[in-house]
Amino acid sequence: MKFRMALVVVSLLLSIAIGLMLGRRGALPASRSGGGGDAPIVIGLSMDTEKEARWQKDRDVFTARARELGAQVKTQSANSDDTRQIQDVKSLLANHVDVLVIIPHDGDAMAEGVREAAKAGVPVIAYDRLIRNCDLDLYLSFDNVKVGEMQARYLVEHLPGGKGRIVRIYGAPTDNNAKIFKQGQDQVLAPLIARGDIEVVHEDWATDWDSANAKKIMNAALTRASSGFDAVLASNDGTAGGAIQALKEAGLAGKVIVTGQDADLVACQRIAAGQQAMTVYKPIQNLATRAAELAVTMARGKPVIANGAVANGQKDVPAVLLDIVSVDKDNLRQTIVAGGFHSEAEVFGAP
Numbered sequence: 001m002k003f004r005m006a007l008v009v010v011s012l013l014l015s016i017a018i019g020l021m022l023g024r025r026g027a028l029p030a031s032r033s034g035g036g037g038d039a040p041i042v043i044g045l046s047m048d049t050e051k052e053a054r055w056q057k058d059r060d061v062f063t064a065r066a067r068e069l070g071a072q073v074k075t076q077s078a079n080s081d082d083t084r085q086i087q088d089v090k091s092l093l094a095n096h097v098d099v100l101v102i103i104p105h106d107g108d109a110m111a112e113g114v115r116e117a118a119k120a121g122v123p124v125i126a127y128d129r130l131i132r133n134c135d136l137d138l139y140l141s142f143d144n145v146k147v148g149e150m151q152a153r154y155l156v157e158h159l160p161g162g163k164g165r166i167v168r169i170y171g172a173p174t175d176n177n178a179k180i181f182k183q184g185q186d187q188v189l190a191p192l193i194a195r196g197d198i199e200v201v202h203e204d205w206a207t208d209w210d211s212a213n214a215k216k217i218m219n220a221a222l223t224r225a226s227s228g229f230d231a232v233l234a235s236n237d238g239t240a241g242g243a244i245q246a247l248k249e250a251g252l253a254g255k256v257i258v259t260g261q262d263a264d265l266v267a268c269q270r271i272a273a274g275q276q277a278m279t280v281y282k283p284i285q286n287l288a289t290r291a292a293e294l295a296v297t298m299a300r301g302k303p304v305i306a307n308g309a310v311a312n313g314q315k316d317v318p319a320v321l322l323d324i325v326s327v328d329k330d331n332l333r334q335t336i337v338a339g340g341f342h343s344e345a346e347v348f349g350a351p
Contacts (some may be wrong), residue, residue, distance in 0.1 A: 044092030061288035148184020164230035214242030231257035237267035
């Protein structure tokens with residue numbers, strides 16, 4: 001059976017209370033819902049990939065917080081393979097997890113995984129990437145429209161007179177977040193493009209957010225835009241890294257504005273060195289910690305407070321959306337270093 005998700009508007013904050021009531025998914029065993037048993041909560045974590053440093057950090061913080069709360073975490077990583085990730089989900093369900101946290105490779109394909117979880121009576125949290133066209137229980141992420149807006153606004157504000165020629169490198173076409181980042185960017189850029197202040201000389205999607213694919217896009221842009229360009233609107237730090245590698249080979253690194261996202265260590269080092277202009281800091285510590293807390297709360301059948309809802313094609317999914325920060329060389333120490341995300345020595349080198 002499944003838990004019923006009851007949405008309640010809470011005062012002027014319009015918070016959404018997600019009541020995991022008996023009915024749609026049924027009662028938890030007494031030992032997992034405060035009934036006095038000693039079996040620990042078991043959380044299944046299905047990851048798209050662990051190749052990038054960002055996702056390794058998410059995994060480690062999530063697992064550590066879950067353990068502090070007395071829960072066990074079973075982790076599977078699919079290496080960006082949809083078929084494998086569906087099998088990972090089925091394997092976790094077969095191991096009797098109490099709640100699933102999924103970072104999908106493809107937000108549409110993973111709808112099958114959510115349906116499998118529903119059959120098993122297991123609630124699902126989509127972590128940082130929305131799972132579409134299914135009866136998803138909860139979405140946890142940052143305001144990704146605002147991420148795109150922040151990237152585009154920074155770029156425009158740092159172009160002379162707010163005008164120029166740009167290259168756009170989008171993320172993975174299979175990742176719904178990549179489309180949302182683009183949506184946010186478009187909200188800033190569309191009127192400027194319409195009146196001719198901004199010209200997009202080349203644009204493309206980087207499969208799997210892969211830096212090598214981003215480098216290929218950048219090389220194509222360098223070939224196509226023979227008269228040059230002023231900025232690269234890269235949707236994350238991995239694609240920014242690929243673009244900057246191509247710019248280095250062309251002798252243009254540090255001469256062109258390049259945006260990013262995730263505050264990866266190498267990106268922060270590039271910002272310190274003047275090769276990358278900015279990144280969007282999404283405090284992963286907060287996201288992963290909150291995800292572990294919500295997973296434990298849901299497994300215990302207790303209500304969860306959300307602060308929004310996101311349409312996934314089938315329903316408005318209750319969502320917990322966290323704050324983000326624009327970071328460049330001017331506030332790198334006050335944000336990334338002061339917050340303990342990366343150390344002074346890691347970012348700027350030993351004194």
